[in-house]
Amino acid sequence: MRMGIGLNLEQTQKLIITPELRQAITILQLSTQELMDYLEQELMENPVLEMKEEVEEKEVKETSLEEENEQFDVNWQEYFSDGSDLGYIRSPREHRSEEVTFEQFVSEATSLHEHLYLQLNLSLPPGQQRRIGNFLIGSIDDNGYLRTSIEEAAACLKCSPAEVEEALKLVQSFDPPGVGARNLAECLLQQLSQLKADSPLVVAIVQSHLEDLAAGRITRIAKALDISPVEVQDIGDLIRTLDPKPGRQFGGNQDARYIVPDAVIEKVAGKYVVLINEQSGPRLGINPVYRSLVRREMPCDDHTIKFIEGKLNSALWVIRSIEQRRLTLYRVVSSIVDFQMDFLEKGIKHLKPLNLRQVADTLEMHESTVSRAIANKYVQTPQGVYELKFFFASGVERRSGTAIASDSIKKMLQEFIQCEDPGEPLTDQALTDLLNGQGIRISRRTVAKYRDEMDIPPATRRKRF
Known part of the structure; x- marks a missing residue:
């Protein structure tokens, strides 16, 4: 075969993620608190952006612009002549006049x-x-x-x-x-000493049988100390009232992490309404000085105009991405409301199994978009505040053909265990039989897994003598 050098021309298709698209994806998966931090960083880096706290009462008047000045990627003159807020729908905020007292300011905890x-x-x-x-x-x-x-x-x-x-x-x-204790046993003994409850039997159990007590081996301890299982159980109840980590009650204010819900579901006139939390985030606008420069109302050289043009394009993408995030989150939460209506009305026992594909097919979007929209976000419902991922739960099938979520089964298991006889606690097999009696097809191994996830000990450790 003859070898040589040639020049060929061919067409190919490639998917390229532009910086703007990457920015929109990043903003979509941010929580409310993370979005506030992100916007603060953008405000520091982009001088065109500014934070607006109050609603403008007067709109910008329309101006006639010459075609020779329209040399930007975006027609900013025509864009600014519109009185809209660059993607935000202006709505007046509530202003509550509340008296400020010194009791509202909490000093740092000791x-x-x-x-x-x-x-x-x-x-x-x-x-x-x-x-x-x-x-x-x-x-x-x-x-x-x-x-x-x-x-x-x-x-x-x-x-x-x-x-x-x-x-x-x-x-x-x-x-x-x-x-100041050097180990767990010394810590418990110090607390027992201050309570005047350090009897020889209690001291012996703390020093030599803590592992057996934690594992629920009551009979072994009773045989080793030659006492009845009831006495061991009473001593165990006393030890469980002690604090194994005495220093954790002095955590500072920095340890507290408050959840800011990204959306709120409220029932209004018999229907559930989805509200996106926008009050906690800043409202963005364009600095009026740069507005004047773009409109050629102030003298400016071409190099400065080019710099402002790039910053305006960046600011526009940020505002558009925030608005797109709001709309996507609203659509996803509204779809969740449609699927989980029984949960909102009756509680966690009526939570239905749900996956990303079901919501994505309903909204005609990709599963990855739904996944990013629910990442690190919380919603306030009539049943409490939950992470959006909570509503996407797996489940098992009933004999009737319908499905039930795993969290609903956990709630049922918790109620069964709360109503059991302490002297004869329900085993995993007994719990399985109760669920099967209600038409839920589930194995004993799955019941044991759900019980472990709820940190509920097995029947041998729950038994009371």
Whole structure:
């Protein structure tokens, strides 16, 4: 075969994701809080964008523009002559005049270490013991456990282990009970000691049989200590009232994470209405200075006009993407309302199985679009606040041919277990028979899986003597 160099011309089709499309996809899958952070970043990077808090009362007057000035990718002169808000439908916000009091401002909560330092300063004068106490408190983690040994502390402070032990006993007497312990058993024993409930049997179970107690091996503990299972069970109930992590009650305000629902479902005049949460996010507009520059109302060179043109195109895509996100989210939530009407009326037991394909086929969009629309988003319903992914639940089939969601089955299992006889708890097979009696085809293994997902112990551990 003869080899040579040639030039061929052929046509191919490729799917290219443009930066604008990538931006629209990113905005679609952002939650309300993430969208606010994203828009704040855009406001910092794009000088054309600005945040508008109030609704403009006067619209921009129409102006006649010459054709020779229309040299942009988007006809901005004609665009600005329209009084619309670049994709946003202006609606007046509610302004509530509420009195502001000092009680509405919550100061930062006291941390565990600040609480312990305060007690140490009140208990000891300045000196060697306070210095050791400060070191030990600094070595306590957020759960209240000491994460250093006596020997390491003595070596760092260049003092004797007896002095460290003495300071540790003082720290362990502070509030909250159990703080400064080196392991779980020591933590529980400290709390029992302050409750005056550290009897020899309780101490023996805490020191030697905690694992058996957690696993529900009551008879083994009773045989080892030569006592009745009822006594072991009573001691177990006492131990379960103690706090295994005494420091977690001092979590700061930064640990709190509040959910802002992206949509609200309300029942109005017998019908369910979907409202998209737009009050928490900023409303975007175009800076009036750049409006004037684009309209040629102010003198400006061609290089500056070109720069503004690029920023205007970017701002337009951001506003369009936000509006498209709002419309897509509204359509998806409205479709969920149509599918899960029984859940909204009667509760979680009437939740139906649903998948992305069903919603995508109804809305005539791709499954990936539905998946992005429900990602990291929450909805407020008459039954409570739920993640949108909650409504896309798997299920099992009834004998009648209809399907029931897995969350509905979990709710039924929870009700069966709450009504059971503590002396004869229902086994997984008994729960399976109850569900089969209601026409739900389900195996014992699936029942055990659902029970484990709800953190419900098996029948052997739920039994009461």
